[in-house]
Amino acid sequence: MSLSKEEFCDRVYEFARQVPEGRVTTYGAIARAVGEPKSSRRVGYAMRVSDQADSPIPAHRVVSSSGTISCKATRVRQFLENEGVDIVDDKIRGFKKLFWDEFEK
DNA sequence: GTGGTGACGTATA
DNA sequence: GTATACGCCACCA
Numbered sequence: 464m465s466l467s468k469e470e471f472c473d474r475v476y477e478f479a480r481q482v483p484e485g486r487v488t489t490y491g492a493i494a495r496a497v498g499e500p501k502s503s504r505r506v507g508y509a510m511r512v513s514d515q516a517d518s519p520i521p522a523h524r525v526v527s528s529s530g531t532i533s534c535k536a537t538r539v540r541q542f543l544e545n546e547g548v549d550i551v552d553d554k555i556r557g558f559k560k561l562f563w564d565e566f567e568k
Numbered sequence: 569g570t571g572g573t574g575a576c577g578t579a580t581a
Numbered sequence: 582g583t584a585t586a587c588g589c590c591a592c593c594a
Contacts (some may be wrong), residue, residue, distance in 0.1 A: 468591080489576090489577090490575075490576055491576070491577055491578090494576085494577085499589095500577085501577085501588075501589050501590080502575070502576095502589065502590055502591090503576040503577055503589080503590090504575095504576050504577085504590055504591075505576095505589090505590060505591065506575085506576075507574070507575040508574080508575080508590085508592075509575095510574055510575050510593060511571060511574090513575095519575080522575075526575085527575080527576065527577085528576075528577060528578085529577095532575085533574090533575045533576080535575095536575090537574075537575080539575085539587060553580040564588090
């Protein structure tokens with residue numbers, strides 16, 4: 464591994480902040496964006512600790528690769544619906560359309 | 569030091 | 582489309 468925890472979290476947060484309203488991205492996409500496609504789990508950890516970050520992180524716009532929400536305990540669904548994202552059974556409808564990756568920025 | 573756990577992903581059937 | 586298996590890495594008891 465080449466990135467330290469600090470570097471990793473910093474890049475993850477930076478990427479997450481770039482996600483526009485009404486759009487979503489995946490942990491895997493972020494993991495690849497930071498150069499650690501195998502460390503998708505660390506992305507999830509970074510999102511979990513995003514509450515401690517200095518700047519607010521729209522972690523609710525980050526979901527699993529299939530568009531399913533894992534962290535429903537934090538009212539992520541409510542946030543996404545408020546931004547105009549259709550959620551059905553904790554899954555994003557038209558997720559593929561709303562998907563936002565590093566090449567679309 | 570070791571093992572279990574988790575805001576995960578990909579591969580396979 | 583779902584179910585199962587395996588890998589991956591950081592955190593915590």
